[in-house]
Amino acid sequence: MGYLTAGINHKTAPVSLREQVAFSPDQLPEALQDASRFIGTEEVAILSTCNRTELYCASNSDYRKALDWLTGYHSLDHQLLTEHSYIHHNQEAVQHMMRVACGLDSMVLGEPQILGQLKTAYSQAQEAGTIGSLLSRLFQYCFTTAKHVRTQTAIGRQPVSIAFAATTLAKQIFPDLSESTALLIGAGETIELVAKHLHQQGLKNIIVANRTLSRAKRLADEFGGQSALLSDIPHLLHKADIVVASTASPVPVLGKGSAERALKQRKHRPMFMVDIAVPRDIEPEVAELSDIFLYTVDDLHDVIEDNKQQRQEAAKEAEVLIESGSQDFMSQLRSLDAVSLLRGYRMNTEALRDHELEKAMMALANGQAPEQVLTQFARVLTNKLMHTPSVQMKKAAASGQTEQLEWAEDLLGIRAHEGRVIKEIISG
Template sequence: MSVLALGLNHTTAPLDVRGRFAFPPEQLPPALRALCAQWPQRQPRHAPEAAILSTCNRTELYVAAGNDHAGRELVRPAIDWLAAQGGIEGGKLLAHTYVLEGREAARHAFRVASGLDSMVLGEPQILGQMKEAVRGANEAGTLGTTLHQLFQRSFSVAKEVRSSTEIGAHSISMAAATVRLASQIFEDLQQTKVLFVGAGEMIELVATHFAARQPRQMALANRTLERGERLASRFGAQAIRLADLPARLHEFDAVISCTASTLPIIGLGAVERALKARRRRPMFMVDLAVPRDIEPEVARLSDIYLYTVDDLTQVVQTAGEKRQAAVAQAEAIIDAGVQSFSHWLDQRASVPLIQALNSQADEWRAAELARARKLLARGDDVDAVMEALSRALTQKMMHGALAELRASEGETRHATAEWVSRLFLRQSTRNLAADEPGPGDKL
């Protein structure tokens, strides 16, 4: 079984490129079905498995195929399909993508789950996003045994990393980083008016952090007013309609936006009008969405401090020595997880061989039983029939090993003899490799 991970992230592609390949959770199942339709048709039991992980930092495809050769055949169609989703050529996308296979694919998945590959070291939101990827693949019918094992082991490794190391203690989430950045812009956050745009998990986290600083006023704008009201009530915030946002934008000192919109919802013109109404008092804006919620041209305006998810990396600062020690501990846990998963894959690769051996043994057994029944039916001696049955089965089982031993020479013969000894003389202390039959010996 071959496991692949291919995609792009914050280290290989800029924000505007990543934004082209963002998949909202509800789009994951149809996207996966469309992806699998690009691959060569195979029998259901041999069909490739697939999952899509899409966050503000990355879009990754995880794929499992029957063997290494089959897995490599899927790479180019997958990249071409992904490129088409973003409206660019496959060759241009290759400049921003990585392709990992086998142990390295597993290591990458474990590091992502543990927060070691995140823009913010140790950030915890990625686990929820990976679980969303699993749910999407399961709904699409593309989550098989191999990817299920990969993700479940990823979650287990991540849990051990967080409980056994100080990765979590030295991490600053995007939400906390946003508040820290705001505190550098405003002398007193308690005097600020804050607007949150969206009602998803990230906005909930940011609102939680801001609420702890007790700003003067908080408001939440969402496309669905009812959902916005539910979240706003938790923080004592006012809920407003998204359609009313342009007319009320000037009221707020800080605007934090993170929606699933495919197009910007806060444009240059709206911000210019807000600044004019504010008489040029500065505004702090954070766009946590991928694709962008706020038009990038807004950053050029005077008195506007606009930051994106990529900008927030500069806010995150951790103690160097402790951070490196925690990372080293986490990497050791991940190494053990990779070893365990690789062993599981190797065992799973032996399943077809084991099934073939059992099938062959059943054929031999059935043939010899049928022959023995015929002999007994015509009145042959029972002991003689049983002797013939056991001898015939023994010869069939030994034939292949003995034939290989006779045909081999030199070092190959020595290695074959060791394997034959291990397979058939497990309870014996003799070492046939050291006492090989001579030319005149009969096997």
């Protein structure tokens, strides 16, 4: 049994493709079950964010099945997805997952949100019943590695994230944020980070619009803001200088028509919009309107690049820790294979012993001499225990596989000069 990772991310695929491959939270339970059946593994998890969609599997199945399933589930062109995807096996899959957990594979180097998203993916797979001992062990090891990297390096000490990048851009358009109003669409972790960054930069007027009013109110109250439903957006949009959207909606929640009406009410005062959702929350056509500056997650790349330099040295240290961690994990996994092998060997040996012991007990019950019974028991048990190793060593000798014979010496704890034991076994 091995590990497999397959998917796409911001490095390999444009947002237009990533949004087609994304999974909403409501889709995941059924999708996980379907992927498990199609790929042929009982262990599979799905991580789906605005920047990546990845499948994690404990399977020796053909890697193409993972991409075949993604293609079929989302009704995509197979060649297109293949061109923009990646596949990792075993230690490479383990190392990739660790890099994801530590934020080293993120658009914002070292960003911490991905670890929480990975933990959510783990929980969702647990609830769907598609997590077993192998994937569970890997997830837990990745979580531990990420914690170790953050405590041992400076990778997470600078406030660099998609939310921070959005705030940086907003300040370029509105230098004095204290006079601005922000409409935040959604109430998840990313929007909460945006609200915190804006608040720290002096912005006081925050409106949070969400599908569920209670969640919007909870976040708005934290910053002394106003809460609203998504259906209220057309009536509130004209108040917003800054709009940041990040929901799990499968369709846009803000269209070009609403934006046009808001601009008229604002007498064409500029509006800054950031759509960090995948699929997109804001219709792309909104960017065609004058006085609206619309950015997607891909557009934030340049801003993020400026902040990466502060984390590059820390990232080098983190890569060393991850390389060592992945090797250690695979070593532990191989040790578990040995434990399983030894358990099977012991079971077989004990079965042989019990069978011969039963025959010996019956012989004693039938009146045979104890000395004769014990001698027969020892001889037969010895011959049966030695049969398979003897056959295999004779085959190795006949085909000139001296390395296997030397390994047998180590395994059995004997040496040729100690009575030429192996030669005697081979010669029969």
